[in-house]
Amino acid sequence: xxxxxxxxxxxxxxxxxxxxxxxLVLVSANECPATEISMLDVRKAYLGxxxxxxxxxxxxxxLLGDETVVQLFFQNIVAMSEKSYERRVLSLVxxxxxxxxxxxxxxxELAAALRSRKCSIGYMWRRDADSLSDLQxxxxxxxxx
Amino acid sequence: xxxxxxxxxxxVPLRCTAIILSYVMFCAPVLAxxxxxxxxxxxxxxxxxxxxDPPPEAADxxxxxxxxxxxxxxxxxxxxxxxxxxxxxxxxLERFKIGWQADAHTMVWFGRYxxxxxxxxxxxxxxxxxxxxxxxxxxxxxEDESGPMPSHLTGxxxxxxxxxxxxxxxxxxxxxGFAPKFVSQELEAFDVLDPESDHKLGVNARLVFRPEVLRxxxxxxxxxxxxxNVESESSPALFDLDRIKQTTIGxxxxxxxxxxxxxxxxVYFDNHMKYVDRDLHDEFAIGYLQxxxxxxxxxxxxxxxxxGISEDSSTYLRLLPAFIAHRNMLGARWDFRPFxxxxxxxxxTSAQGSGESHNNFKEIRFQWSGVFQ
Numbered sequence: 001x002x003x004x005x006x007x008x009x010x011x012x013x014x015x016x017x018x019x020x021x022x023x024l025v026l027v028s029a030n031e032c033p034a035t036e037i038s039m040l041d042v043r044k045a046y047l048g049x050x051x052x053x054x055x056x057x058x059x060x061x062x063l064l065g066d067e068t069v070v071q072l073f074f075q076n077i078v079a080m081s082e083k084s085y086e087r088r089v090l091s092l093v094x095x096x097x098x099x100x101x102x103x104x105x106x107x108x109e110l111a112a113a114l115r116s117r118k119c120s121i122g123y124m125w126r127r128d129a130d131s132l133s134d135l136q137x138x139x140x141x142x143x144x145x
Numbered sequence: 146x147x148x149x150x151x152x153x154x155x156x157v158p159l160r161c162t163a164i165i166l167s168y169v170m171f172c173a174p175v176l177a178x179x180x181x182x183x184x185x186x187x188x189x190x191x192x193x194x195x196x197x198d199p200p201p202e203a204a205d206x207x208x209x210x211x212x213x214x215x216x217x218x219x220x221x222x223x224x225x226x227x228x229x230x231x232x233x234x235x236x237x238l239e240r241f242k243i244g245w246q247a248d249a250h251t252m253v254w255f256g257r258y259x260x261x262x263x264x265x266x267x268x269x270x271x272x273x274x275x276x277x278x279x280x281x282x283x284x285x286x287x288e289d290e291s292g293p294m295p296s297h298l299t300g301x302x303x304x305x306x307x308x309x310x311x312x313x314x315x316x317x318x319x320x321x322g323f324a325p326k327f328v329s330q331e332l333e334a335f336d337v338l339d340p341e342s343d344h345k346l347g348v349n350a351r352l353v354f355r356p357e358v359l360r361x362x363x364x365x366x367x368x369x370x371x372x373x374n375v376e377s378e379s380s381p382a383l384f385d386l387d388r389i390k391q392t393t394i395g396x397x398x399x400x401x402x403x404x405x406x407x408x409x410x411x412v413y414f415d416n417h418m419k420y421v422d423r424d425l426h427d428e429f430a431i432g433y434l435q436x437x438x439x440x441x442x443x444x445x446x447x448x449x450x451x452x453g454i455s456e457d458s459s460t461y462l463r464l465l466p467a468f469i470a471h472r473n474m475l476g477a478r479w480d481f482r483p484f485x486x487x488x489x490x491x492x493x494t495s496a497q498g499s500g501e502s503h504n505n506f507k508e509i510r511f512q513w514s515g516v517f518q
Contacts, residue, residue, distance in 0.1 A: 040312065043359055050249035050306060057249040059180075083442075083483060087275065088361075090184070090516065094272045096252065096304075097217035097226035097244065099180040 023126040024072055026139040032119040036138050045121060046078050046101055048092040056119035063124055065105035073123070076142045111135060183518070186213040188273040190512035209233050213271040222246045230271050235289065239271055254302040257337065260295050261302060261318040262349040262369035264397040264410050274514040278476055279490045282433040283451045283469040284412050288325055288332035291467040293414065294393055295371050297334035298322035298347050316353040321346065326374040327389060330466060345372035367395035367412065382464055382499065389461065390417040406437040416461045429455040429462070448475045462497050470503050471495040484516035
Protein backbone atom coordinates (compact mmCIF):
# COMPACT_ATOMS: atom_id res chain seq x y z
CA UNK A 1 0.00 0.00 0.00
CA UNK A 2 1.46 3.32 -1.01
CA UNK A 3 1.66 6.24 1.39
CA UNK A 4 -0.89 8.12 -0.70
CA UNK A 5 -3.42 5.22 -0.49
CA UNK A 6 -2.90 4.99 3.27
CA UNK A 7 -3.51 8.73 3.63
CA UNK A 8 -6.75 8.52 1.61
CA UNK A 9 -7.97 5.59 3.78
CA UNK A 10 -7.26 7.56 6.96
CA UNK A 11 -9.11 10.61 5.65
CA UNK A 12 -12.14 8.46 4.78
CA UNK A 13 -12.17 6.91 8.26
CA UNK A 14 -11.53 10.17 10.08
CA UNK A 15 -15.15 11.33 10.57
CA UNK A 16 -15.97 8.01 12.27
CA UNK A 17 -12.92 8.31 14.50
CA UNK A 18 -13.90 11.84 15.52
CA UNK A 19 -17.45 10.80 16.31
CA UNK A 20 -16.54 7.63 18.22
CA UNK A 21 -17.96 7.76 21.76
CA UNK A 22 -19.47 11.16 21.07
CA UNK A 23 -22.90 12.41 22.00
CA LEU A 24 -25.05 14.85 20.09
CA VAL A 25 -26.91 16.91 22.69
CA LEU A 26 -29.73 19.43 22.73
CA VAL A 27 -28.93 22.62 24.60
CA SER A 28 -30.60 25.82 25.71
CA ALA A 29 -29.40 28.85 27.65
CA ASN A 30 -28.94 28.38 31.42
CA GLU A 31 -31.53 31.05 32.11
CA CYS A 32 -34.31 28.83 30.67
CA PRO A 33 -36.06 27.22 33.68
CA ALA A 34 -36.78 24.00 31.72
CA THR A 35 -34.26 21.20 32.19
CA GLU A 36 -35.74 18.60 29.86
CA ILE A 37 -37.91 18.27 26.74
CA SER A 38 -39.60 15.27 25.09
CA MET A 39 -38.36 13.94 21.75
CA LEU A 40 -41.81 14.62 20.30
CA ASP A 41 -41.52 18.30 21.23
CA VAL A 42 -38.00 18.47 19.78
CA ARG A 43 -39.30 17.10 16.46
CA LYS A 44 -42.25 19.50 16.53
CA ALA A 45 -39.99 22.48 17.17
CA TYR A 46 -37.73 21.59 14.23
CA LEU A 47 -40.79 21.09 12.00
CA GLY A 48 -42.13 24.55 12.88
CA UNK A 49 -44.99 23.33 15.08
CA UNK A 50 -45.69 25.44 18.19
CA UNK A 51 -43.97 24.18 21.35
CA UNK A 52 -43.54 25.86 24.73
CA UNK A 53 -40.83 25.38 27.34
CA UNK A 54 -41.68 26.79 30.78
CA UNK A 55 -44.25 29.03 29.11
CA UNK A 56 -41.88 30.42 26.45
CA UNK A 57 -42.44 29.73 22.73
CA UNK A 58 -39.50 27.61 21.54
CA UNK A 59 -37.33 28.67 18.62
CA UNK A 60 -35.23 25.87 17.14
CA UNK A 61 -31.76 26.55 15.69
CA UNK A 62 -29.65 24.28 13.50
CA LEU A 63 -25.92 23.67 13.23
CA LEU A 64 -24.90 23.49 9.56
CA GLY A 65 -21.11 23.63 9.68
CA ASP A 66 -20.53 19.95 10.50
CA GLU A 67 -21.63 17.47 7.81
CA THR A 68 -21.89 14.57 10.29
CA VAL A 69 -24.18 16.63 12.51
CA VAL A 70 -26.28 17.62 9.47
CA GLN A 71 -26.76 13.95 8.55
CA LEU A 72 -27.63 13.04 12.17
CA PHE A 73 -30.21 15.82 12.18
CA PHE A 74 -32.12 14.35 9.25
CA GLN A 75 -31.72 10.72 10.37
CA ASN A 76 -32.32 11.02 14.11
CA ILE A 77 -34.04 14.29 14.93
CA VAL A 78 -36.61 14.95 12.20
CA ALA A 79 -36.45 11.43 10.71
CA MET A 80 -37.03 12.46 7.10
CA SER A 81 -35.05 13.21 3.96
CA GLU A 82 -33.57 16.67 3.45
CA LYS A 83 -35.92 17.25 0.50
CA SER A 84 -39.04 16.35 2.53
CA TYR A 85 -37.87 18.46 5.46
CA GLU A 86 -37.12 21.55 3.38
CA ARG A 87 -40.52 21.36 1.68
CA ARG A 88 -42.31 20.83 4.97
CA VAL A 89 -40.84 23.91 6.62
CA LEU A 90 -41.28 25.97 3.43
CA SER A 91 -44.94 25.00 3.45
CA LEU A 92 -45.31 26.37 7.00
CA VAL A 93 -43.69 29.66 5.98
CA UNK A 94 -46.21 29.95 3.17
CA UNK A 95 -49.21 28.99 5.29
CA UNK A 96 -48.59 30.67 8.62
CA UNK A 97 -45.46 32.78 8.22
CA UNK A 98 -43.82 30.36 10.65
CA UNK A 99 -40.09 31.15 10.82
CA UNK A 100 -37.85 28.36 9.56
CA UNK A 101 -35.25 27.09 12.03
CA UNK A 102 -32.24 29.33 11.47
CA UNK A 103 -28.96 27.64 10.66
CA UNK A 104 -25.46 28.56 11.87
CA UNK A 105 -22.10 27.51 10.53
CA UNK A 106 -20.24 27.52 13.84
CA UNK A 107 -20.91 26.50 17.42
CA UNK A 108 -20.07 30.00 18.63
CA GLU A 109 -22.71 31.58 16.38
CA LEU A 110 -25.25 29.00 17.50
CA ALA A 111 -24.40 29.62 21.17
CA ALA A 112 -24.82 33.38 20.69
CA ALA A 113 -28.28 32.85 19.16
CA LEU A 114 -29.27 30.54 22.04
CA ARG A 115 -28.24 33.17 24.58
CA SER A 116 -30.21 35.87 22.79
CA ARG A 117 -33.58 34.14 22.95
CA LYS A 118 -34.84 32.57 26.14
CA CYS A 119 -35.67 28.85 25.89
CA SER A 120 -34.55 28.52 22.30
CA ILE A 121 -32.94 25.16 21.49
CA GLY A 122 -30.02 23.98 19.39
CA TYR A 123 -27.83 20.90 19.05
CA MET A 124 -24.07 20.34 19.13
CA TRP A 125 -21.46 17.79 20.15
CA ARG A 126 -21.28 17.21 23.90
CA ARG A 127 -17.64 18.30 24.05
CA ASP A 128 -18.67 21.69 22.62
CA ALA A 129 -21.59 22.00 25.02
CA ASP A 130 -19.38 21.16 28.00
CA SER A 131 -17.03 23.97 27.07
CA LEU A 132 -19.85 26.57 27.10
CA SER A 133 -20.72 27.28 30.71
CA ASP A 134 -23.78 29.42 29.98
CA LEU A 135 -25.57 26.62 28.10
CA GLN A 136 -27.32 23.63 29.67
CA UNK A 137 -27.83 20.17 28.16
CA UNK A 138 -31.52 19.28 28.17
CA UNK A 139 -31.44 16.08 26.09
CA UNK A 140 -29.06 13.54 24.58
CA UNK A 141 -30.20 13.19 20.97
CA UNK A 142 -27.73 10.60 19.70
CA UNK A 143 -24.87 8.57 21.09
CA UNK A 144 -22.14 6.72 19.25
CA UNK A 145 -22.19 3.03 20.31
CA UNK B 146 -54.94 57.75 -22.46
CA UNK B 147 -55.58 55.42 -19.50
CA UNK B 148 -58.83 55.97 -17.63
CA UNK B 149 -58.88 57.06 -13.97
CA UNK B 150 -60.27 53.66 -12.98
CA UNK B 151 -57.42 51.97 -14.80
CA UNK B 152 -54.84 54.14 -13.07
CA UNK B 153 -56.47 53.61 -9.68
CA UNK B 154 -56.41 49.86 -10.21
CA UNK B 155 -52.74 49.79 -11.07
CA UNK B 156 -51.51 52.47 -8.65
CA VAL B 157 -51.80 50.07 -5.71
CA PRO B 158 -49.62 47.36 -7.29
CA LEU B 159 -47.10 49.96 -8.39
CA ARG B 160 -46.83 51.42 -4.91
CA CYS B 161 -46.54 47.97 -3.35
CA THR B 162 -43.92 47.00 -5.91
CA ALA B 163 -41.88 50.06 -4.97
CA ILE B 164 -42.19 49.26 -1.26
CA ILE B 165 -41.15 45.62 -1.71
CA LEU B 166 -38.23 46.48 -4.00
CA SER B 167 -37.04 49.15 -1.57
CA TYR B 168 -37.24 46.63 1.22
CA VAL B 169 -35.36 43.92 -0.64
CA MET B 170 -32.63 46.31 -1.80
CA PHE B 171 -32.04 48.38 1.31
CA CYS B 172 -33.58 46.79 4.41
CA ALA B 173 -33.05 43.03 3.89
CA PRO B 174 -29.29 43.10 4.52
CA VAL B 175 -29.81 45.00 7.79
CA LEU B 176 -32.42 42.52 9.00
CA ALA B 177 -30.51 39.47 7.81
CA UNK B 178 -29.94 38.27 11.36
CA UNK B 179 -33.58 38.48 12.42
CA UNK B 180 -36.35 35.93 11.84
CA UNK B 181 -37.50 37.04 8.45
CA UNK B 182 -37.90 35.18 5.21
CA UNK B 183 -38.21 36.22 1.58
CA UNK B 184 -39.32 33.46 -0.79
CA UNK B 185 -39.88 33.74 -4.55
CA UNK B 186 -42.33 31.25 -6.07
CA UNK B 187 -41.93 31.35 -9.82
CA UNK B 188 -43.61 29.52 -12.66
CA UNK B 189 -44.18 29.67 -16.38
CA UNK B 190 -47.19 27.77 -17.65
CA UNK B 191 -48.49 27.36 -21.16
CA UNK B 192 -52.01 26.41 -22.12
CA UNK B 193 -53.45 25.31 -25.42
CA UNK B 194 -57.05 24.52 -26.29
CA UNK B 195 -56.68 24.90 -30.05
CA UNK B 196 -56.96 21.21 -30.81
CA UNK B 197 -60.63 21.28 -29.85
CA ASP B 198 -63.24 23.96 -30.43
CA PRO B 199 -62.90 26.29 -27.44
CA PRO B 200 -65.97 28.22 -26.30
CA PRO B 201 -65.69 32.02 -26.10
CA GLU B 202 -65.57 32.05 -22.27
CA ALA B 203 -62.61 29.63 -22.13
CA ALA B 204 -59.23 31.27 -21.81
CA ASP B 205 -57.22 31.67 -25.00
CA UNK B 206 -54.02 29.75 -25.42
CA UNK B 207 -51.19 31.53 -23.66
CA UNK B 208 -47.80 31.39 -22.01
CA UNK B 209 -47.96 32.99 -18.57
CA UNK B 210 -44.92 33.81 -16.43
CA UNK B 211 -45.76 34.31 -12.75
CA UNK B 212 -43.81 35.57 -9.76
CA UNK B 213 -45.19 35.30 -6.23
CA UNK B 214 -43.15 37.06 -3.55
CA UNK B 215 -43.68 36.04 0.04
CA UNK B 216 -42.22 38.02 2.91
CA UNK B 217 -42.55 37.09 6.58
CA UNK B 218 -41.14 38.60 9.72
CA UNK B 219 -41.39 36.99 13.12
CA UNK B 220 -40.49 38.69 16.39
CA UNK B 221 -40.98 37.51 19.97
CA UNK B 222 -44.79 37.70 19.68
CA UNK B 223 -45.28 39.80 16.56
CA UNK B 224 -45.54 38.37 13.06
CA UNK B 225 -46.05 39.89 9.63
CA UNK B 226 -46.88 38.16 6.35
CA UNK B 227 -47.11 39.79 2.96
CA UNK B 228 -47.64 38.11 -0.41
CA UNK B 229 -47.64 39.83 -3.78
CA UNK B 230 -48.34 38.19 -7.15
CA UNK B 231 -47.24 39.39 -10.58
CA UNK B 232 -48.06 37.62 -13.81
CA UNK B 233 -48.60 38.54 -17.42
CA UNK B 234 -52.34 38.74 -16.66
CA UNK B 235 -52.50 40.30 -13.18
CA UNK B 236 -50.71 42.17 -10.44
CA UNK B 237 -52.25 41.88 -6.99
CA LEU B 238 -51.51 42.17 -3.30
CA GLU B 239 -52.68 38.73 -2.16
CA ARG B 240 -52.08 38.77 1.58
CA PHE B 241 -51.04 41.54 3.92
CA LYS B 242 -51.55 40.78 7.57
CA ILE B 243 -50.03 41.38 10.96
CA GLY B 244 -50.24 38.79 13.69
CA TRP B 245 -49.89 38.45 17.44
CA GLN B 246 -48.80 35.12 18.86
CA ALA B 247 -50.95 34.74 21.98
CA ASP B 248 -49.11 31.52 22.90
CA ALA B 249 -47.16 28.82 21.09
CA HIS B 250 -50.40 27.42 19.66
CA THR B 251 -52.51 30.50 18.93
CA MET B 252 -52.19 33.26 16.33
CA VAL B 253 -54.44 36.30 15.97
CA TRP B 254 -54.20 38.00 12.57
CA PHE B 255 -55.51 41.26 11.19
CA GLY B 256 -55.40 42.30 7.56
CA ARG B 257 -56.08 40.79 4.16
CA TYR B 258 -55.93 37.01 4.12
CA UNK B 259 -57.02 33.99 2.10
CA UNK B 260 -60.35 32.44 3.05
CA UNK B 261 -59.85 29.93 5.84
CA UNK B 262 -62.83 27.87 4.65
CA UNK B 263 -61.04 26.70 1.46
CA UNK B 264 -58.79 23.69 1.90
CA UNK B 265 -56.55 23.93 -1.18
CA UNK B 266 -56.22 27.69 -0.86
CA UNK B 267 -55.22 27.43 2.81
CA UNK B 268 -52.70 24.73 1.97
CA UNK B 269 -50.96 26.16 -1.12
CA UNK B 270 -51.99 29.84 -1.44
CA UNK B 271 -49.97 31.02 -4.51
CA UNK B 272 -47.07 28.64 -3.90
CA UNK B 273 -47.43 26.99 -7.29
CA UNK B 274 -44.35 24.79 -6.79
CA UNK B 275 -45.81 23.15 -3.67
CA UNK B 276 -48.99 21.92 -5.39
CA UNK B 277 -48.46 18.87 -7.60
CA UNK B 278 -50.78 19.71 -10.55
CA UNK B 279 -50.75 22.87 -12.64
CA UNK B 280 -54.45 23.63 -12.28
CA UNK B 281 -56.36 24.29 -9.10
CA UNK B 282 -59.64 22.45 -8.48
CA UNK B 283 -62.52 24.54 -9.84
CA UNK B 284 -64.14 25.02 -6.42
CA UNK B 285 -60.82 26.47 -5.24
CA UNK B 286 -60.36 28.92 -8.12
CA UNK B 287 -59.60 32.55 -7.28
CA GLU B 288 -62.30 35.19 -7.63
CA ASP B 289 -60.84 36.55 -10.89
CA GLU B 290 -60.66 33.03 -12.36
CA SER B 291 -64.42 32.52 -11.93
CA GLY B 292 -64.14 30.95 -8.50
CA PRO B 293 -67.61 30.34 -7.02
CA MET B 294 -66.79 31.36 -3.44
CA PRO B 295 -64.77 34.16 -1.82
CA SER B 296 -60.99 33.65 -1.64
CA HIS B 297 -59.90 36.94 -0.03
CA LEU B 298 -61.31 38.56 3.08
CA THR B 299 -60.10 41.58 5.02
CA GLY B 300 -60.56 41.58 8.78
CA UNK B 301 -59.74 39.48 11.82
CA UNK B 302 -58.67 35.85 11.92
CA UNK B 303 -57.78 33.52 14.81
CA UNK B 304 -56.20 30.08 14.48
CA UNK B 305 -55.10 27.58 17.08
CA UNK B 306 -53.63 24.08 17.15
CA UNK B 307 -54.10 21.97 20.29
CA UNK B 308 -52.55 18.61 21.17
CA UNK B 309 -55.20 16.00 21.93
CA UNK B 310 -53.00 13.18 23.15
CA UNK B 311 -49.73 11.71 22.03
CA UNK B 312 -49.25 12.84 18.43
CA UNK B 313 -52.85 13.76 17.64
CA UNK B 314 -53.84 17.40 17.21
CA UNK B 315 -56.89 19.52 16.52
CA UNK B 316 -56.53 22.71 14.53
CA UNK B 317 -59.24 25.34 14.21
CA UNK B 318 -59.49 28.72 12.56
CA UNK B 319 -62.23 31.32 12.45
CA UNK B 320 -62.27 34.63 10.62
CA UNK B 321 -64.53 37.63 10.22
CA GLY B 322 -64.05 40.24 7.54
CA PHE B 323 -65.20 42.06 4.45
CA ALA B 324 -66.30 39.59 1.78
CA PRO B 325 -66.04 40.17 -1.99
CA LYS B 326 -68.90 41.59 -4.00
CA PHE B 327 -70.23 40.40 -7.34
CA VAL B 328 -69.25 42.59 -10.30
CA SER B 329 -69.92 41.69 -13.92
CA GLN B 330 -69.00 37.99 -14.24
CA GLU B 331 -66.87 37.46 -11.12
CA LEU B 332 -66.46 38.13 -7.43
CA GLU B 333 -64.30 41.14 -6.58
CA ALA B 334 -62.33 41.21 -3.30
CA PHE B 335 -62.41 44.14 -0.88
CA ASP B 336 -59.88 46.88 -1.66
CA VAL B 337 -58.46 48.50 1.50
CA LEU B 338 -57.81 51.70 -0.44
CA ASP B 339 -61.47 51.93 -1.44
CA PRO B 340 -63.35 51.49 1.87
CA GLU B 341 -66.51 53.06 0.45
CA SER B 342 -66.99 50.15 -1.94
CA ASP B 343 -69.88 48.74 0.09
CA HIS B 344 -68.60 45.25 0.73
CA LYS B 345 -70.53 43.18 3.27
CA LEU B 346 -69.42 40.69 5.92
CA GLY B 347 -68.13 37.17 5.59
CA VAL B 348 -67.48 34.57 8.29
CA ASN B 349 -65.19 31.58 7.70
CA ALA B 350 -64.36 28.59 9.88
CA ARG B 351 -62.24 25.46 9.58
CA LEU B 352 -61.77 22.49 11.89
CA VAL B 353 -58.97 20.01 11.14
CA PHE B 354 -58.00 16.74 12.81
CA ARG B 355 -54.40 15.53 12.41
CA PRO B 356 -53.93 11.94 13.64
CA GLU B 357 -50.13 12.30 13.52
CA VAL B 358 -49.00 15.86 13.94
CA LEU B 359 -45.53 15.11 12.50
CA ARG B 360 -47.06 13.93 9.22
CA UNK B 361 -49.30 15.70 6.72
CA UNK B 362 -52.41 13.49 6.90
CA UNK B 363 -55.53 15.43 7.85
CA UNK B 364 -59.32 15.48 7.64
CA UNK B 365 -61.57 18.43 8.33
CA UNK B 366 -64.77 20.43 8.09
CA UNK B 367 -65.11 23.82 6.37
CA UNK B 368 -67.86 26.39 6.86
CA UNK B 369 -68.51 29.86 5.51
CA UNK B 370 -71.25 32.44 5.41
CA UNK B 371 -70.83 35.38 3.07
CA UNK B 372 -73.08 38.33 2.42
CA UNK B 373 -72.16 39.15 -1.19
CA ASN B 374 -73.26 42.55 -2.42
CA VAL B 375 -74.07 42.75 -6.15
CA GLU B 376 -73.36 45.59 -8.59
CA SER B 377 -76.46 44.87 -10.63
CA GLU B 378 -75.71 47.51 -13.25
CA SER B 379 -72.37 45.86 -14.14
CA SER B 380 -73.95 43.11 -16.26
CA PRO B 381 -77.36 42.38 -17.82
CA ALA B 382 -77.27 38.94 -16.16
CA LEU B 383 -77.28 40.67 -12.74
CA PHE B 384 -80.31 42.82 -13.50
CA ASP B 385 -82.36 43.50 -10.33
CA LEU B 386 -80.12 41.17 -8.28
CA ASP B 387 -79.30 42.97 -5.02
CA ARG B 388 -77.52 40.48 -2.74
CA ILE B 389 -76.38 36.86 -2.58
CA LYS B 390 -76.30 35.30 0.88
CA GLN B 391 -74.06 32.32 0.41
CA THR B 392 -73.57 29.52 2.95
CA THR B 393 -71.08 26.74 2.27
CA ILE B 394 -70.32 23.58 4.24
CA GLY B 395 -67.52 21.30 3.16
CA UNK B 396 -65.54 18.25 4.18
CA UNK B 397 -62.04 17.32 3.06
CA UNK B 398 -59.39 14.69 3.52
CA UNK B 399 -55.70 14.58 2.56
CA UNK B 400 -54.10 11.20 3.14
CA UNK B 401 -50.85 9.47 2.23
CA UNK B 402 -50.13 5.73 2.11
CA UNK B 403 -46.56 4.92 1.16
CA UNK B 404 -46.22 6.27 -2.40
CA UNK B 405 -49.92 7.13 -2.75
CA UNK B 406 -51.71 10.32 -1.85
CA UNK B 407 -55.42 11.04 -2.04
CA UNK B 408 -57.06 14.47 -1.66
CA UNK B 409 -60.86 14.75 -1.58
CA UNK B 410 -63.05 17.77 -0.98
CA UNK B 411 -66.82 18.27 -1.33
CA VAL B 412 -68.52 21.62 -0.71
CA TYR B 413 -72.28 22.18 -0.44
CA PHE B 414 -73.52 25.62 -1.56
CA ASP B 415 -76.72 27.26 -0.37
CA ASN B 416 -77.32 30.59 -2.17
CA HIS B 417 -80.16 32.94 -1.34
CA MET B 418 -80.24 35.30 -4.31
CA LYS B 419 -82.19 38.41 -3.35
CA TYR B 420 -83.68 40.19 -6.33
CA VAL B 421 -85.55 43.47 -6.02
CA ASP B 422 -88.93 41.75 -6.39
CA ARG B 423 -88.28 38.15 -5.38
CA ASP B 424 -85.96 35.70 -3.64
CA LEU B 425 -84.41 32.74 -5.43
CA HIS B 426 -82.99 29.74 -3.61
CA ASP B 427 -80.17 27.86 -5.33
CA GLU B 428 -78.26 24.87 -3.99
CA PHE B 429 -75.68 22.46 -5.35
CA ALA B 430 -72.47 20.69 -4.33
CA ILE B 431 -69.12 20.64 -6.09
CA GLY B 432 -65.89 18.89 -5.24
CA TYR B 433 -62.89 16.98 -6.48
CA LEU B 434 -61.00 13.77 -5.99
CA GLN B 435 -57.27 13.82 -6.71
CA UNK B 436 -54.76 10.98 -6.60
CA UNK B 437 -50.97 11.19 -6.70
CA UNK B 438 -48.49 8.36 -7.04
CA UNK B 439 -44.80 8.86 -6.46
CA UNK B 440 -42.50 6.98 -8.84
CA UNK B 441 -39.07 7.00 -7.27
CA UNK B 442 -37.77 10.20 -5.69
CA UNK B 443 -38.41 12.60 -8.54
CA UNK B 444 -41.48 11.57 -10.52
CA UNK B 445 -45.18 11.88 -9.66
CA UNK B 446 -48.15 10.86 -11.77
CA UNK B 447 -51.49 12.34 -10.81
CA UNK B 448 -55.08 12.76 -11.84
CA UNK B 449 -58.11 14.65 -10.67
CA UNK B 450 -61.82 14.73 -11.35
CA UNK B 451 -63.79 17.92 -10.65
CA UNK B 452 -67.51 17.32 -10.61
CA GLY B 453 -70.69 18.17 -8.77
CA ILE B 454 -74.28 17.47 -7.81
CA SER B 455 -77.06 19.68 -9.26
CA GLU B 456 -74.45 22.18 -10.43
CA ASP B 457 -75.58 21.84 -14.06
CA SER B 458 -78.85 23.64 -13.34
CA SER B 459 -77.52 26.21 -10.86
CA THR B 460 -78.71 29.77 -11.46
CA TYR B 461 -75.79 31.11 -9.43
CA LEU B 462 -73.12 29.27 -11.45
CA ARG B 463 -74.59 30.62 -14.70
CA LEU B 464 -73.53 34.05 -13.47
CA LEU B 465 -69.95 32.68 -13.75
CA PRO B 466 -69.90 31.39 -17.36
CA ALA B 467 -66.14 30.68 -17.33
CA PHE B 468 -66.42 28.52 -14.20
CA ILE B 469 -65.00 25.04 -14.91
CA ALA B 470 -67.95 22.79 -14.07
CA HIS B 471 -66.20 19.52 -14.94
CA ARG B 472 -62.59 18.60 -15.48
CA ASN B 473 -61.07 15.14 -15.79
CA MET B 474 -57.33 15.48 -15.79
CA LEU B 475 -54.18 13.35 -15.90
CA GLY B 476 -50.61 14.56 -15.55
CA ALA B 477 -47.01 13.91 -14.65
CA ARG B 478 -44.41 15.94 -12.77
CA TRP B 479 -40.62 15.73 -12.67
CA ASP B 480 -38.71 17.32 -9.80
CA PHE B 481 -35.23 17.83 -11.19
CA ARG B 482 -33.59 20.00 -8.53
CA PRO B 483 -34.38 20.55 -4.86
CA PHE B 484 -36.85 23.27 -5.76
CA UNK B 485 -37.63 23.05 -9.49
CA UNK B 486 -40.07 20.96 -11.46
CA UNK B 487 -41.59 20.37 -14.90
CA UNK B 488 -45.23 19.32 -15.20
CA UNK B 489 -47.56 18.30 -18.02
CA UNK B 490 -51.34 18.05 -17.73
CA UNK B 491 -54.02 16.79 -20.17
CA UNK B 492 -57.68 17.45 -19.47
CA UNK B 493 -61.20 17.06 -20.76
CA THR B 494 -62.93 20.21 -19.54
CA SER B 495 -66.39 21.77 -19.50
CA ALA B 496 -67.00 25.45 -18.85
CA GLN B 497 -70.29 26.30 -17.16
CA GLY B 498 -71.58 28.62 -19.89
CA SER B 499 -74.54 30.93 -19.42
CA GLY B 500 -77.17 28.69 -20.97
CA GLU B 501 -78.66 25.23 -20.48
CA SER B 502 -75.64 23.19 -21.52
CA HIS B 503 -71.89 23.22 -20.79
CA ASN B 504 -69.18 24.02 -23.31
CA ASN B 505 -66.76 21.13 -23.64
CA PHE B 506 -63.14 21.43 -24.79
CA LYS B 507 -59.77 19.68 -24.41
CA GLU B 508 -56.67 21.29 -23.01
CA ILE B 509 -52.98 20.59 -22.66
CA ARG B 510 -50.73 22.45 -20.24
CA PHE B 511 -46.99 22.56 -19.54
CA GLN B 512 -45.36 24.24 -16.60
CA TRP B 513 -41.98 24.98 -15.12
CA SER B 514 -42.10 25.99 -11.47
CA GLY B 515 -39.43 26.78 -8.93
CA VAL B 516 -38.66 28.35 -5.59
CA PHE B 517 -35.82 30.80 -4.91
CA GLN B 518 -34.97 31.80 -1.36
